[in-house]
Amino acid sequence: MATIEDVAKLTGLSRTTVSRVINNHPYVSEEKRKLVLEAMEKLGYVPNSSARSLRNQKTSILALFIPRITNPFFSELVEATEIAAAEYGYQLIICQTRYSPEKELNYMNLLKTKQVDGVILASIQNEWKKLKPFLQYGPIVLCNEFDDRANVPTVRLDQVYGGYIATKHLLEQGHTKIAYCSGGYRSNVAKSREIGFKKALAEYKVSFHEQYAFRDAFHIADGKRVFQKMMALSERPTAVFTGSDEVAAGIISEALRCGYRIPEHLAVVGFDNQAITELTNPTITTVHQPVKQMAQKAVDIIVEKIQTKRYDVQEIYEFPLQLIVRASTVGSELHKSEA
Amino acid sequence: MATIEDVAKLTGLSRTTVSRVINNHPYVSEEKRKLVLEAMEKLGYVPNSSARSLRNQKTSILALFIPRITNPFFSELVEATEIAAAEYGYQLIICQTRYSPEKELNYMNLLKTKQVDGVILASIQNEWKKLKPFLQYGPIVLCNEFDDRANVPTVRLDQVYGGYIATKHLLEQGHTKIAYCSGGYRSNVAKSREIGFKKALAEYKVSFHEQYAFRDAFHIADGKRVFQKMMALSERPTAVFTGSDEVAAGIISEALRCGYRIPEHLAVVGFDNQAITELTNPTITTVHQPVKQMAQKAVDIIVEKIQTKRYDVQEIYEFPLQLIVRASTVGSELHKSEA
DNA sequence: TATGGATATGAAAACGATTTCATTCGTTTC
DNA sequence: GAAACGAATGAAATCGTTTTCATATCCATA
Numbered sequence: 180m181a182t183i184e185d186v187a188k189l190t191g192l193s194r195t196t197v198s199r200v201i202n203n204h205p206y207v208s209e210e211k212r213k214l215v216l217e218a219m220e221k222l223g224y225v226p227n228s229s230a231r232s233l234r235n236q237k238t239s240i241l242a243l244f245i246p247r248i249t250n251p252f253f254s255e256l257v258e259a260t261e262i263a264a265a266e267y268g269y270q271l272i273i274c275q276t277r278y279s280p281e282k283e284l285n286y287m288n289l290l291k292t293k294q295v296d297g298v299i300l301a302s303i304q305n306e307w308k309k310l311k312p313f314l315q316y317g318p319i320v321l322c323n324e325f326d327d328r329a330n331v332p333t334v335r336l337d338q339v340y341g342g343y344i345a346t347k348h349l350l351e352q353g354h355t356k357i358a359y360c361s362g363g364y365r366s367n368v369a370k371s372r373e374i375g376f377k378k379a380l381a382e383y384k385v386s387f388h389e390q391y392a393f394r395d396a397f398h399i400a401d402g403k404r405v406f407q408k409m410m411a412l413s414e415r416p417t418a419v420f421t422g423s424d425e426v427a428a429g430i431i432s433e434a435l436r437c438g439y440r441i442p443e444h445l446a447v448v449g450f451d452n453q454a455i456t457e458l459t460n461p462t463i464t465t466v467h468q469p470v471k472q473m474a475q476k477a478v479d480i481i482v483e484k485i486q487t488k489r490y491d492v493q494e495i496y497e498f499p500l501q502l503i504v505r506a507s508t509v510g511s512e513l514h515k516s517e518a
Numbered sequence: 519m520a521t522i523e524d525v526a527k528l529t530g531l532s533r534t535t536v537s538r539v540i541n542n543h544p545y546v547s548e549e550k551r552k553l554v555l556e557a558m559e560k561l562g563y564v565p566n567s568s569a570r571s572l573r574n575q576k577t578s579i580l581a582l583f584i585p586r587i588t589n590p591f592f593s594e595l596v597e598a599t600e601i602a603a604a605e606y607g608y609q610l611i612i613c614q615t616r617y618s619p620e621k622e623l624n625y626m627n628l629l630k631t632k633q634v635d636g637v638i639l640a641s642i643q644n645e646w647k648k649l650k651p652f653l654q655y656g657p658i659v660l661c662n663e664f665d666d667r668a669n670v671p672t673v674r675l676d677q678v679y680g681g682y683i684a685t686k687h688l689l690e691q692g693h694t695k696i697a698y699c700s701g702g703y704r705s706n707v708a709k710s711r712e713i714g715f716k717k718a719l720a721e722y723k724v725s726f727h728e729q730y731a732f733r734d735a736f737h738i739a740d741g742k743r744v745f746q747k748m749m750a751l752s753e754r755p756t757a758v759f760t761g762s763d764e765v766a767a768g769i770i771s772e773a774l775r776c777g778y779r780i781p782e783h784l785a786v787v788g789f790d791n792q793a794i795t796e797l798t799n800p801t802i803t804t805v806h807q808p809v810k811q812m813a814q815k816a817v818d819i820i821v822e823k824i825q826t827k828r829y830d831v832q833e834i835y836e837f838p839l840q841l842i843v844r845a846s847t848v849g850s851e852l853h854k855s856e857a
Numbered sequence: 858t859a860t861g862g863a864t865a866t867g868a869a870a871a872c873g874a875t876t877t878c879a880t881t882c883g884t885t886t887c
Numbered sequence: 888g889a890a891a892c893g894a895a896t897g898a899a900a901t902c903g904t905t906t907t908c909a910t911a912t913c914c915a916t917a
Binding site: 182183184194195198199201202226227228229230231232233234235 | 872873874875876
Binding site for chain 4: 858859860861862863864865866867868869870871872873874875876877878879880881882883884885886887
């Protein structure tokens with residue numbers, strides 16, 4: 180493996196000059212520059228990343244924390260983040276916490292050991308006070324997930340509004356027995372949506388019963404399970420708000436299999452605007468999240484923080500959500516889309 | 519940021535001894551070991567990864583090349599690979615080539631610059647002779663995708679067999695007008711499936727017409743498009759083999775929307791056994807791929823190659839595929855599952 | 858009582874880059 | 888014609904580890 184020393188020797192110049200050529204520093208004569216470039220080509224030389232990282236105190240790698248990559252929402256987030264990071268010359272290390280606080284804490288050592296220049300948290304499994312100490316080692320940016328106590332830049336979506344518009348839509352269709360379905364108790368995203376959900380109910384003077392709440396639904400299978408539970412209730416809901424399109428699709432699938440009709444017997448709202456929403460029959464009313472913009476902003480911010488080295492500033496960037504009305508809530512009426 | 523030097527100073531020992539404690543070398547007295555551990559704790563010391571990488575000539579990072587993470591098959595592959603890599607203490611860098619040969623070549627520089635210890639290619643966009651020169655910098659392992667000319671370890675699935683069993687299943691149902699639908703011309707995975715497809719046809723003395731071939735279908739939308747194309751043919755196929763469940767789902771969705779019935783008017787076979795196969799109505803007959811086993815094996819192999827430093831050996835590890843029969847091919851009969 | 862082997866420790870070199878500082882040579886400028 | 892400055896180059900320090908080599912002590916064995 181050729182090193183900068185080899186290039187220097189071959190050209191009869193010093194390491195310094197070779198380094199200058201590599202880094203496009205001024206004050207290198209055209210003659211020597213050519214000489215160096217030729218030698219580099221001839222030796223197949225390429226600078227060693229570890230040596231550069233050590234000397235420059237920067238790895239050009241970012242860590243992105245997500246619960247699971249197989250969740251389509253997070254796939255989309257990873258795709259967008261990787262593309263945005265690449266524009267800045269950063270690589271992305273994927274950290275799947277699988278909802279485990281220990282795994283999350285463990286991955287945090289990537290920052291401590293300087294294996295990454297910064298961490299984007301799209302999922303939080305620990306209390307903030309456990310995460311906070313890592314701030315001394317590098318920037319942390321919250322993306323999608325958030326925590327009011329976290330004194331770091333946060334890029335998020337207005338989840339309260341998301342829960343609100345989806346629920347309001349169901350109320351406008353005349354529903355009063357509306358079930359609530361979300362993924363996880365810990366997530367502030369889910370909590371915010373629930374606030375929006377209840378806000379809409381309150382506006383319409385509709386009361387909420389705790390037996391209509393299902394807070395452990397993540398996947399298609401969970402949706403199927405939840406549907407069965409709802410149908411086992413003495414007073415069945417006529418509509419359901421869900422925290423993901425997969426869960427919504429599971430509910431719809433199970434309902435159809437059992438001979439129910441959507442939305443006549445049960446109106447269903449999803450979340451995320453994934454591809455499956457256009458696949459099922461009926462198609463799924465959902466809430467669109469501007470994932471690309473959010474990812475781009477998170478990367479912009481973290482790159483800036485890496486440069487300025489001020490990590491403990493709470494700046495909040497919020498993007499709006501949008502209701503997409505499809506067939507799972509409005510029957511055979513003409514489908515309309517509203518902001 | 520505390521360094522090993524700081525720990526040495528605080529304890530009054532040398533860097534060497536501190537390093538020995540960190541690396542669990544023998545020949546450190548219990549007394550000094552405790553002293554060092556206390557000092558490390560007190561200073562919040564943690565070894566710097568870049569320095570270690572430089573000195574040890576190893577980064578403990580692997581690169582995984584995939585076309586797009588939003589493709590559920592690759593999400594699953596990434597999840598499994600990340601978990602397997604973590605067991606060995608490796609981090610995973612995700613490289614999305616987005617089907618671009620240039621991007622792929624560009625990401626290959628991660629190996630050349632020693633930013634990663636090895637590369638797992640689950641997607642190949644360039645001819646092997648373009649990739650081959652990178653072998654001098656570190657190990658490359660093929661996983662899922664493959665190339666006969668590639669003199670490297672290859673972990674793959676028997677795609678010829680996969681195409682064969684899926685097609686044979688359709689032939690057994692009495693179909694003779696069977697369309698073929700795949701993603702990409704370049705991929706050897708797709709080519710192999712086509713070989714298996716044609717092999718089955720030949721066994722049943724059924725001829726294949728090129729107008730039944732659609733080789734550019736990746737997503738749900740492509741499936742919808744392909745369905746329309748098939749229906750525009752003068753002689754419509756009665757069954758279709760597809761290279762992914764998303765495409766199959768797209769075809770089914772569009773067919774139902776247009777008033778056709780599945781499988782009566784069109785039998786559909788998918789590939790990958792994704793979650794959506796149990797979601798659609800009818801559920802989708804598909805081919806299950808043992809992704810986890812494949813990913814685990816690929817990681818095992820690359821870790822071994824990193825240690826032994828012998829990269830240019832063609833070893834092939836092949837895993838079997840399995841047909842999962844569901845409703846999209848067998849009508850209202852009882853669903854059965856066969857190996 | 859030498860001799861040799863285990864145990865314990867440290868000084869210094871090495872990994873491969875970048876940067877600081879010094880030096881030299883021209884060219885202006887007053 | 889001296890001073891000042893810009894351009895071009897290199898020697899050596901530096902980043903933070905690990906490892907090699909040397910040294911010292913202790914204990915058992917011949």
